[in-house]
Amino acid sequence: MNKIANKQVICEVLMEKAKEDKDVVVLCSDSRGSSSLTPYADTYPEQFVEVGIAEQSLVSISAGLARCGKKPYAASPACFLSTRSMEQAKVDCAYSHMNVKLIGVSGGISYGALGMTHHSATDIADMASIPGMRVYLPSDRFQTRKLMEALYEDTDPAYVRVGRNAVEDVYTEDNCPFEMDKATVLGEGTDVAIIACGEMVKPAVDAMEMLKKEGISAGVLDMYCVKPLDTAAVIKAAEKAKAVIVIEEHTRIGGLGSMVAQVLAENCPRKMRSLGLPDAPVIAGKSQEVFDYYHLNADGIVAAAHELLK
Amino acid sequence: MNLKANSYRLRQDILDIIYRAKTGHIGGDFSVTDILNVLYNKVMNITPENFGSVDRDHFVLSKGHAVEALYAVLCQKGFFPREDLLTVSQYGSKYIGHPNNKVNGIEMNSGSLGHGLSVAIGMALAGKMDKRDYRVYVVMGDGELAEGSVWEGAMAGGHYKLDNLCAVIDRNHLQISGTTEYVMNQESQEERWATFGWHVISVNGNDVDALEKAFEEAKTVKGKPTMIVANTTKGCGVSFMANQAGWHHRVPTAEEYEQGMAELKAKEMAANE
Numbered sequence: 406m407n408k409i410a411n412k413q414v415i416c417e418v419l420m421e422k423a424k425e426d427k428d429v430v431v432l433c434s435d436s437r438g439s440s441s442l443t444p445y446a447d448t449y450p451e452q453f454v455e456v457g458i459a460e461q462s463l464v465s466i467s468a469g470l471a472r473c474g475k476k477p478y479a480a481s482p483a484c485f486l487s488t489r490s491m492e493q494a495k496v497d498c499a500y501s502h503m504n505v506k507l508i509g510v511s512g513g514i515s516y517g518a519l520g521m522t523h524h525s526a527t528d529i530a531d532m533a534s535i536p537g538m539r540v541y542l543p544s545d546r547f548q549t550r551k552l553m554e555a556l557y558e559d560t561d562p563a564y565v566r567v568g569r570n571a572v573e574d575v576y577t578e579d580n581c582p583f584e585m586d587k588a589t590v591l592g593e594g595t596d597v598a599i600i601a602c603g604e605m606v607k608p609a610v611d612a613m614e615m616l617k618k619e620g621i622s623a624g625v626l627d628m629y630c631v632k633p634l635d636t637a638a639v640i641k642a643a644e645k646a647k648a649v650i651v652i653e654e655h656t657r658i659g660g661l662g663s664m665v666a667q668v669l670a671e672n673c674p675r676k677m678r679s680l681g682l683p684d685a686p687v688i689a690g691k692s693q694e695v696f697d698y699y700h701l702n703a704d705g706i707v708a709a710a711h712e713l714l715k
Numbered sequence: 716m717n718l719k720a721n722s723y724r725l726r727q728d729i730l731d732i733i734y735r736a737k738t739g740h741i742g743g744d745f746s747v748t749d750i751l752n753v754l755y756n757k758v759m760n761i762t763p764e765n766f767g768s769v770d771r772d773h774f775v776l777s778k779g780h781a782v783e784a785l786y787a788v789l790c791q792k793g794f795f796p797r798e799d800l801l802t803v804s805q806y807g808s809k810y811i812g813h814p815n816n817k818v819n820g821i822e823m824n825s826g827s828l829g830h831g832l833s834v835a836i837g838m839a840l841a842g843k844m845d846k847r848d849y850r851v852y853v854v855m856g857d858g859e860l861a862e863g864s865v866w867e868g869a870m871a872g873g874h875y876k877l878d879n880l881c882a883v884i885d886r887n888h889l890q891i892s893g894t895t896e897y898v899m900n901q902e903s904q905e906e907r908w909a910t911f912g913w914h915v916i917s918v919n920g921n922d923v924d925a926l927e928k929a930f931e932e933a934k935t936v937k938g939k940p941t942m943i944v945a946n947t948t949k950g951c952g953v954s955f956m957a958n959q960a961g962w963h964h965r966v967p968t969a970e971e972y973e974q975g976m977a978e979l980k981a982k983e984m985a986a987n988e
């Protein structure tokens with residue numbers, strides 16, 4: 406099992422970029438350790454800014470840096486970054502259109518038993534609803550690298566959410582197809598289309614295999630680009646299938662499921678299930694325990710498929 | 716340029732903008748007019764010609780509701796034609812009720828109080844990193860100081876010893892609901908900022924000469940950011956608006972417009988003598 410967390414890959418990419426590009430700046434809010442950015446801070450102290458436990462100024466300062474030609478990456482736990490600094494993300498980054506990359510680490514429920522203060526189960530809804538703010542949830546370490554390399558090349562604001570723990574690989578070093586803002590098609594199915602993002606892509610792939618064995622044709626879309634949502638890919642997959650399942654590590658309100666439902670309703674209505682977290686504080690537990698409790702796993706997807714195809 | 720006369724000239728433009736648009740924040744515009752006048756016409760190296768470059772001074776109007784004052788100054792500096800002012804707050808106009816960087820001469824969008832100081836800190840940090848010698852200026856309201864985010868910036872500015880940063884508090888003692896001391900006490904700003912590691916200068920913020928001196932002093936300070944506590948009068952320039960909380964965003968009637976214009980014209984003339 407892979408031991409490298411996606412946030413460590415972010416650190417690796419940023420170190421590579423910082424070496425060649427003096428304008429790359431990483432900012433943390435007493436969060437360099439939790440963001441796995443200590444190696445960066447130690448190696449590039451001149452291109453690192455510590456703001457203390459002050460997530461609002463973390464994001465405003467990033468915007469000011471961007472305005473004067475820097476390429477800032479503000480890294481902080483997703484729970485704080487997406488809510489405490491939401492207005493700074495809205496006004497100073499999105500509205501002023503500054504090249505700030507917000508890196509939300511230990512996102513979703515990866516802080517487990519630390520409670521709702523530490524969960525970012527609303528960050529997709531929070532960030533995606535801001536005009537001009539993009540939202541990305543990469544699925545594994547290989548895709549995280551490709552995404553970070555692509556984001557380095559552009560000059561628009563974006564929010565990236567990654568989890569705390571290492572996650573199983575979906576791709577390999579040599580086989581990680583990636584096109585910016587296009588969902589990665591991991592399989593095409595005529596019965597059910599499964600659309601997933603972030604850490605839910607792996608269980609989606611597992612479910613696809615399980616369903617295949619039962620003779621059910623399933624496909625998977627890795628929708629790491631939650632916004633701008635790859636609507637063409639959603640419509641294409643849905644048109645081919647009888648039903649659609651969306652799975653995400655996020656409340657069912659306003660996340661990927663809601664966004665896909667809107668596309669389906671407007672373009673090609675299909676029976677669908679949106680699997681996500683409840684509108685309530687989640688139970689205590691390690692990530693996998695919490696996912697299993699809410700059926701956010703391969704079994705849960707298979708069960709939803711059975712129900713939809715009944 | 717006769718700066719003192721120009722402040723009254725600018726106030727006439729502001730009054731025109733607001734009277735025409737039937738919306739605006741005249742009280743805070745008039746208290747900050749002298750500050751903007753001095754900054755743009757004496758202190759800052761910002762022109763329509765160099766605006767596209769990073770190597771010039773930078774400015775953030777954190778009390779974004781005073782945008783009409785900024786429009787008047789920018790227009791006079793030639794950032795956009797005077798006709799554009801006719802569209803302020805009109806349907807489809809980019810000249811809206813708060814700063815917006817679609818407008819030539821404006822760098823950062825504001826309107827939600829409490830952001831500008833930290834944005835300016837980012838700009839100042841970038842200048843230090845790249846060893847550029849530009850300076851960064853930001854103007855806040857005194858009611859704005861109740862925002863917690865201001866104090867995050869206060870800490871960071873002191874911590875990073877940003878001597879290329881000069882912030883200004885438009886200390887007019889008024890906000891929407893009354894005096895700052897009634898709404899939320901803002902006394903002893905000098906001590907507060909000094910404790911956070913800032914060089915503090917207290918001046919009459921409606922006195923262009925005193926302001927110019929303060930900004931010049933700030934340029935000489937090493938190892939600390941400067942906070943200029945500009946003691947102002949809200950509604951400064953028009954007798955019946957001065958020091959009246961109600962004039963925060965009241966729109967003048969025809970008679971008030973005429974009287975206000977007459978007072979401002981008289982003061983401009985007197986200053987020119």
Ligand SMILES: Cc1ncc(C[n+]2csc(CCOP(=O)(O)OP(=O)(O)O)c2C)c(N)n1
Nearest residue numbers: 743780826827828856857858859889890891
């Ligand atoms: C975050 C935020 N809260 C509330 C407002 C609404 N508002 C606009 S101006 C104002 C009063 C500002 O007072 P002050 O900072 O003293 O400005 P001035 O007196 O210079 O007009 C308020 C509450 C706002 N623009 N932003």
Ligand SMILES: [Mg+2]
Nearest residue numbers: 857858889890
């Ligand atoms: Mg005030």
